[in-house]
Amino acid sequence: MRRMMAVCNKELQAYFLSPTSYFAFAVYVLMTSLLFYSSFVYYQPSIVDYRLVLGDTLSMLLFVVPLLTMRLVAEEFRQGTDELLLTSPARVTEIIFGKYLASLAILVVLILCSLVYPFIMSFYGTLDMTTVWMSALGLFFLGGSMMAIGLFASTLSQHQMVSAVAGFIILLVLWMLDSFAGNTGSVLQQWLDPFALTNRFDSFMKGVLSGPDILYYVTLSGVFLLLSIQIVERKRWR
Amino acid sequence: MKKWLSHTNSTVLSVAVIGIFILLTLFLNSLGGFQLDLTSNKQYTLSDQSLTAIKDVKDDVNILVLTVENANNTVLNREVTDMVEEYTKRNSKLKIKQYNLTQEPALASKYGITGSSIVLEQGDQHKVIDIASLFTATGDGSDGSYQFTGEEKLTQALMNMSSTEMHKMVFLTGHEELSLAQMTTLQSSLEQNNVQTEELQLNQAGKVPEDADVLAIIGPQRDLSDTEMKAIRTYLSNGGKLLLSLGFVEDMKSSWKNIDALMADYGVVDEHAVMVDNQQASTMGPLWVVPEYGTHAITDKLAASQLYPMLSLSIALTSKEQDKYTLSPLIQSSSDSYGETNIGGLLQNETTNDAEEDIQGPVELGYAADTTDGKPKAVILGSSIFMQDSEIANGGNRDFILNTVNYLSEKENGLTIRPRVQAGYEMAYLNGEQARTIFFVAIVAFPLIFVIIGVLLWWRRRRV
Numbered sequence: 001m002r003r004m005m006a007v008c009n010k011e012l013q014a015y016f017l018s019p020t021s022y023f024a025f026a027v028y029v030l031m032t033s034l035l036f037y038s039s040f041v042y043y044q045p046s047i048v049d050y051r052l053v054l055g056d057t058l059s060m061l062l063f064v065v066p067l068l069t070m071r072l073v074a075e076e077f078r079q080g081t082d083e084l085l086l087t088s089p090a091r092v093t094e095i096i097f098g099k100y101l102a103s104l105a106i107l108v109v110l111i112l113c114s115l116v117y118p119f120i121m122s123f124y125g126t127l128d129m130t131t132v133w134m135s136a137l138g139l140f141f142l143g144g145s146m147m148a149i150g151l152f153a154s155t156l157s158q159h160q161m162v163s164a165v166a167g168f169i170i171l172l173v174l175w176m177l178d179s180f181a182g183n184t185g186s187v188l189q190q191w192l193d194p195f196a197l198t199n200r201f202d203s204f205m206k207g208v209l210s211g212p213d214i215l216y217y218v219t220l221s222g223v224f225l226l227l228s229i230q231i232v233e234r235k236r237w238r
Numbered sequence: 239m240k241k242w243l244s245h246t247n248s249t250v251l252s253v254a255v256i257g258i259f260i261l262l263t264l265f266l267n268s269l270g271g272f273q274l275d276l277t278s279n280k281q282y283t284l285s286d287q288s289l290t291a292i293k294d295v296k297d298d299v300n301i302l303v304l305t306v307e308n309a310n311n312t313v314l315n316r317e318v319t320d321m322v323e324e325y326t327k328r329n330s331k332l333k334i335k336q337y338n339l340t341q342e343p344a345l346a347s348k349y350g351i352t353g354s355s356i357v358l359e360q361g362d363q364h365k366v367i368d369i370a371s372l373f374t375a376t377g378d379g380s381d382g383s384y385q386f387t388g389e390e391k392l393t394q395a396l397m398n399m400s401s402t403e404m405h406k407m408v409f410l411t412g413h414e415e416l417s418l419a420q421m422t423t424l425q426s427s428l429e430q431n432n433v434q435t436e437e438l439q440l441n442q443a444g445k446v447p448e449d450a451d452v453l454a455i456i457g458p459q460r461d462l463s464d465t466e467m468k469a470i471r472t473y474l475s476n477g478g479k480l481l482l483s484l485g486f487v488e489d490m491k492s493s494w495k496n497i498d499a500l501m502a503d504y505g506v507v508d509e510h511a512v513m514v515d516n517q518q519a520s521t522m523g524p525l526w527v528v529p530e531y532g533t534h535a536i537t538d539k540l541a542a543s544q545l546y547p548m549l550s551l552s553i554a555l556t557s558k559e560q561d562k563y564t565l566s567p568l569i570q571s572s573s574d575s576y577g578e579t580n581i582g583g584l585l586q587n588e589t590t591n592d593a594e595e596d597i598q599g600p601v602e603l604g605y606a607a608d609t610t611d612g613k614p615k616a617v618i619l620g621s622s623i624f625m626q627d628s629e630i631a632n633g634g635n636r637d638f639i640l641n642t643v644n645y646l647s648e649k650e651n652g653l654t655i656r657p658r659v660q661a662g663y664e665m666a667y668l669n670g671e672q673a674r675t676i677f678f679v680a681i682v683a684f685p686l687i688f689v690i691i692g693v694l695l696w697w698r699r700r701r702v
Contacts, residue, residue, distance in 0.1 A: 019699070022692030030685040037681055040666075041673045047313060048664040116684060120676060125664035130276050190330070194267040195260075203273065206320060208282050210273040212266035223259045230248045 003090040007098025008105075011072065015106055021068070028064045029113055032057040036117045048125030050118045050132050051205045057114065058198065061146055062175060066167035068106055069150025070160040072099045073232065077158035082235070092232045096151070096225055103147040111139045130207045138204025141217035142197065146171055148221035148228075155231040171197070268330065279658055282324050288393040294400055295331045301392075302357040304339040304346070305369070313663045315354065318369055321388045322356065325396075350426070358395050365395045365430040371636065374543055376659055385543055386658045398432050405647040407481075408438040408450040412466075414459035416485070420626045421456070427640055433647060440466045446473035451647040453478055455497075457485025457622030462496040470500065479646045480504075480616040483625070486512060486551040488581055504607040505560040506618045511577030511597045513552040513620070514589055526550045527575065527603065527621075528633065532567035534606055536617070536645045537638075545634030553620035554601045563615060568604035568642075575599035606645070614646050 015021045035056045040046045073096075076082040085095055118132045153167030154160075178189070178196035193199060200217060203210040266272070275283045284292070301322050305315040319336060326332045339346055339354060349357050354369040372388045407428065409418055418425050418437055425435050438446065438453075446453050446469060453473060455462075462470070474480055482501065487493070491510040498508050515527045527549045531537035540546070547569070554577030557565045577597030578589050591598075604619040619642075624635040668676070 017695065019692040019696040022688045022695065026685040026688035026692065029688060030681065033680040033684055037677060041668055041676050045665040045667045048666050049313060051316075052312065113684075117680070120680060121666075124666035124668065124672070128278075130278065134276060190333070191264075194263050202323075206282060207277040208273050208275050212263075212269060212272060215266055216263055219259050219262055223255055226255050227252055230252050234245065234248060 001094075003088075004094040004098040004101065007090065007095050008101040011099050011102030012105055014071075015068075015102065021106075024064065024067050025109070025113070028060055028110065031063075032060050032114065032117075035060070036120075040117075040121060046124075048121055048127060050121060050127055050135060053117055053121070054114070054135050054205060057117070058142075058201070059175075061110075061143060062168065062171055064110070065143065065146040065150045065171065066153065066164040069103055069147055069154055069167060070164035071154065072103065072151050073154040073228070074156075074158055074160045074163045077235075078160070082232075086232070086235075092229050096229050096232065100148060100151055100221075100225060103151060104144055107140065107143040107147055110143065111136050114139065128207070131205060134204045134207050134209070137209075138201050141204070141214060142201050145197070145217045145220040145224070148224040149174070152224040152228045152231070155228045279660070281658060281660070282320065284324055284328075284389060285393075288325070288389055289328065291393045291396045291400075292325055292328045292332065295329050295396060296400070297360060298331050298333065299396070299399065300359040301326065301332060301334050302345070302349075302359060303334065303336045304342060304349075304351065304357065305336070305354045306339045311354070314369070314373055317386060317660070318354075318356065318372065318388055321386075321392065325392065356392065356395075358392075358399055360399050363399065365399060366426075367391050367395055368631075374545060376544070382663065382665075383659060383661050386660055387543060389658070395430070398430065401432055403432060403649070405433045405451045405649065406447070406449055407433050407435050407452045407454055407643065407647070408447060409435065410440060410453065410455045410458070411437045412439050412441060413455075413462065414457075415455060416457045416622055416626055421630070423627050423630045423636070424625050424639060427636060428643060431640060431644065431649070433643060440469055445469050446478060448473075448476070451479060452481055452643065454481040454483075456481075456483045456625060458497060459485060459487050461494050462500070464496065467496045467500065471503070474503075474616075479614060480618075481642065481646060482616065483619040483622040484508065484553045485622045486553065490553070491581075501555075501618055502558075504563050504605070504616050504618065505557050505565050506605050506607070507556045507558055509554040509556055509577055509579075509597050509601075510581075511554040511579045511601075512581065513549075513554055513571050513575055513601060513603065514578050514591075515571045515575035515599070527552050527571050529569035529571055529603055530600070531569060532602075534566045534568055536606060536641045537568055540634055540637055540641060543634075545637050547624055547635045547638040548629070548633040549603065549621040549624050550629075551621065551623060552603045554597045555603060555605060555618065555620050556597075557602070557605060563607040563609060564612075566606045566608070567602045568606055568617070568619075570600045570602050573600045575601060577601050614648060617642050617646055 036053050039053050039056045073082075076085060086092070090098075115132075115136060118127055121127055149170050150167040153170060154163040156166050157163050174195065174197045176196075177192045178199050180188075180192060194216070200213040203213050273282075275281065303319055303322055305311070305318070307315065319334075322334050326334045337345060339351070346352065349355070349364060349366055351357070351366055356367040356369060358365045358367075372386060372391060374385045374387070376383045376385050409415070411417060418435060428435050440446070441463070450473070453470065470480075480500075482497075484497075490508070494508065494510075501508055512525070513527050514525060528546050529549060531541040531546070549569075552571075576591040576599050579595050579597070580589070580592070603621060604617070606614065607616040607618070609615050623629055624632070625639055630636050630639070
């Protein structure tokens with residue numbers, strides 16, 4: 001646990017002391033703000049409903065998560081510090097979980113940024129706060145599983161951009177899974193639907209805490225963390 | 239060897255974990271309603287009746303949500319889709335398909351729909367629910383709050399779909415009644431409610447079919463013949479049920495001998511007066527009455543949902559003492575209304591309330607006659623035009639007549655799912671200054687904060 005926290009602290013310092021992170025945050029915030037502006041202000045009169053705004057801004061996570069996670073492990077491989085890490089007393093599990101924990105902390109910052117929009121909306125009408133808080137919780141679960149996928153992608157290569165692209169592709173496939181078979185209600189769609197990333201987020205936005213949805217995000221994160229551990233372990237044996 | 243073993247272990251473990259994840263997700267997904275509804279009015283918690291109806295679906299049902307998208311109905315369309323999703327979560331036999339109606343003219347034509355609708359499709363049969371009919375403003379509508387009866391209507395349609403209970407209703411013709419061709423919407427709604435409809439020319443058929451649950455006489459312009467009266471009375475005395483709905487005729491006072499006699503069998507008296515209502519009239523004028531409901535199984539739920547019919551050229555009815563049936567007033571005009579007996583004057587647009595001659599409000603416009611043991615026998619209404627295609631979509635017209643037929647045909651699966659009251663969604667009308675403020679805060683200042691921190695860090699690092 002102590003070693004895991006040490007890895008986490010090191011990663012958080014890397015995040016928060018790096019100007020690049022802040023420029024990434026700025027781009028994320030600018031893009032989501034533009035989408036918020038277009039859905040809440042551009043068309044008048046607007047409806048004071050956070051769900052309508054969040055639905056538009058959600059897709060920004062697809063771009064920002066791979067950028068935030070790409071360096072997590074790839075950078076260690078590139079700089080050769082992975083050897084130091086892997087020969088340290090810390091187990092691979094602790095290293096991966098430490099890095100994941102740091103990415104969750106960054107996710108919380110992103111969620112806090114996204115709460116600025118309902119805060120602005122609340123000046124112009126009464127918001128249903130249940131759906132706002134539930135949406136924030138949903139963002140944590142959705143973003144958490146996306147961060148795990150980004151971390152996994154980061155273990156695949158020593159080149160950050162390759163990791164980012166791999167992470168983006170995996171996320172995009174899972175994001176679009178429900179629309180691959182079209183809106184036909186076909187058997188294929190029925191099988192794919194439960195695995196689509198965004199479908200699971202709908203319950204949170206409605207104000208419903210759904211057991212299968214939470215477990216989906218938790219197990220999806222678990223699967224990719226375990227795969228990340230296995231990939232790093234393989235490199236150790238190489 | 240050790241390396242090979244480790245790699246094999248790692249691969250097996252990874253495959254096993256992915257397999258477990260897939261199976262677990264599919265299993266949890268099949269649990270459907272394993273959830274906690276935190277919305278203030280438990281918006282996504284279905285009633286036991288709905289859950290039973292959903293569980294009872296054994297064959298595949300496609301639920302098509304066809305919506306017309308615009309800024310005004312975004313939230314309402316979403317509410318419908320959310321509700322249908324709650325159904326489809328709980329039984330894999332139910333499948334939701336969403337379409338933009340304007341992009342699907344073929345589907346619109348196939349199901350005969352022109353506005354946002356839910357279509358339930360199972361094999362060859364289908365049922366249509368008009369989405370506009372699911373929403374009713376509450377109170378005076380000023381706060382935008384509304385009632386949503388989607389669950390009741392969707393569950394009813396599902397139950398009708400799986401039900402084998404069929405009813406038959408025959409519509410009398412030959413006296414210039416409203417024909418089924420003039421009431422196609424009603425006919426299709428009845429058929430969706432498992433009520434088969436057909437027209438009956440009594441002079442040709444000789445008798446009312448014994449398997450008919452209800453005989454409907456809608457807006458007759460001519461009187462019944464004595465032979466027809468005899469056939470109708472025979473049918474009714476053998477357990478048949480009657481829906482008699484009057485239509486306006488100039489000389490009704492002198493020429494409706496048998497129709498009046500048929501009504502009198504149930505204690506209802508035709509006053510041959512046309513209702514003029516200055517208080518509860520619609521914007522169309524005083525001959526259009528928006529009546530109040532009496533207390534009865536037909537009207538109670540409609541009153542609770544504030545779904546009132548809009549009637550025109552309605553005939554005033556009263557009742558008289560008799561022993562065989564219990565009469566319940568269904569609809570009545572306001573106290574500020576009167577029944578104009580001077581039909582000639584009315585046709586010349588000359589109508590004043592003559593306290594001596596005219597029937598003083600409130601006046602009954604419809605009665606339900608039940609047998610003394612509480613079984614439905616007849617419904618007699620003073621108006622018919624509200625059933626025809628051009629009028630049936632107004633107010634609660636469709637719901638009122640469907641409830642009436644369901645009651646008469648003793649349909650057992652009538653539902654009592656309470657409508658959900660939703661707070662109106664709030665609209666924000668932003669002016670130019672407010673829009674500029676939001677632009678500055680969200681698009682300029684907010685990202686700038688991160689840029690400034692980034693630049694400061696970069697500057698500090700450069701100096702170090």
